[in-house]
Amino acid sequence: MTFTVAIDGLAGSGKGTLALALADKFNLAYFDTGLLYRGLAYVALDEFGEDFTKTNVINIAKSFRVNTLKESNLRSPILGKYASEIGAIPEVRKILIKIQREFKEKSPSNKGIVVDGRDIGTVIFPNANVKLFISASLEERARRRLRDFLTNDENISYDEVIKQLQKRDQRDKERSVAPLVAAKDAHLIDTTNINKEETLEIASSLVAKKLSD
Numbered sequence: 001m002t003f004t005v006a007i008d009g010l011a012g013s014g015k016g017t018l019a020l021a022l023a024d025k026f027n028l029a030y031f032d033t034g035l036l037y038r039g040l041a042y043v044a045l046d047e048f049g050e051d052f053t054k055t056n057v058i059n060i061a062k063s064f065r066v067n068t069l070k071e072s073n074l075r076s077p078i079l080g081k082y083a084s085e086i087g088a089i090p091e092v093r094k095i096l097i098k099i100q101r102e103f104k105e106k107s108p109s110n111k112g113i114v115v116d117g118r119d120i121g122t123v124i125f126p127n128a129n130v131k132l133f134i135s136a137s138l139e140e141r142a143r144r145r146l147r148d149f150l151t152n153d154e155n156i157s158y159d160e161v162i163k164q165l166q167k168r169d170q171r172d173k174e175r176s177v178a179p180l181v182a183a184k185d186a187h188l189i190d191t192t193n194i195n196k197e198e199t200l201e202i203a204s205s206l207v208a209k210k211l212s213d
C-alpha cells in the first residue's frame with residue numbers, strides 16, 4: 001500500500017505550502033489537485049472564451065493530459081474562480097477521480113505521496129494514512145493571498161480578495177458533489193496564528209508517527 005497523506009482545506013489556508021514542505025521533508029511525491037481544475041479552466045477559456053459551457057468542460061476533461069500544462073500559467077485569481085465553478089460539475093469530478101488515483105498507482109516516489117485539494121481525504125483517498133484539514137481565518141487568508149498577488153504584480157485590493165475568498169469558500173462548501181468538508185478522521189490545523197515552520201512541525205509529527213507504525 002502506498003503511504004498517503006491527504007490534505008484538504010480552504011483557499012489560502014496554507015495547505016499547498018504545507019503539502020510541498022511535507023513532500024520534501026519525507027521524500028514523498030506531491031500532487032496539487034487544484035491544478036487539474038485550474039488547467040481545465042485554462043483550456044476552456046483558451047478554446048471557448050468566457051462563455052464556455054458545462055458540455056465544453058466535460059469534453060475537455062475527457063481528453064485532458066495533465067503534463068501538457070505549465071504550472072506558472074495556472075496560478076492567477078481568475079483561474080481560481082473558474083476552477084471553483086468547474087469543480088461544481090459532477091461529471092468533471094468523476095473524470096478527475098481516475099486521474100488522481102492513477103497518480104497514486106504510478107507514483108514517482110516509492111516512499112509515498114502527498115496530495116492536496118478539497119475532497120482528498122473524503123472522496124479521492126478515504127483510506128489515506130494521514131488526513132489533515134487546514135483552515136485559517138478569512139482575514140488572515142486574504143492577507144496572505146494579497147501578499148502573493150502583490151509579489152506577482154497582480155493589482156487587486158484587500159476588499160476584493162476578501163470577496164473572492166468568500167465566494168470561493170461558499171461555492172466549494174455548498175456544491176452538491178464532494179463538497180469541501182473535513183473527513184471525520186482528519187486532524188484539524190488552524191494556521192491563523194502560526195507560521196509555516198510551526199505548521200510543518202505539527203504535521204510532521206503526525207506523519208512521522210504513522211510512518212513508524
Ligand code: DC
Binds near residue numbers: 116
Ligand atoms: O487549491 P486551488 O486554489 O488551486 O483550487 C482551485 C479550485 O479548484 C478550488 O476553489 C475548487 C477546485 N478544486 C476542487 O474542487 N477539488 C480539488 N480537489 C481541488 C480544487
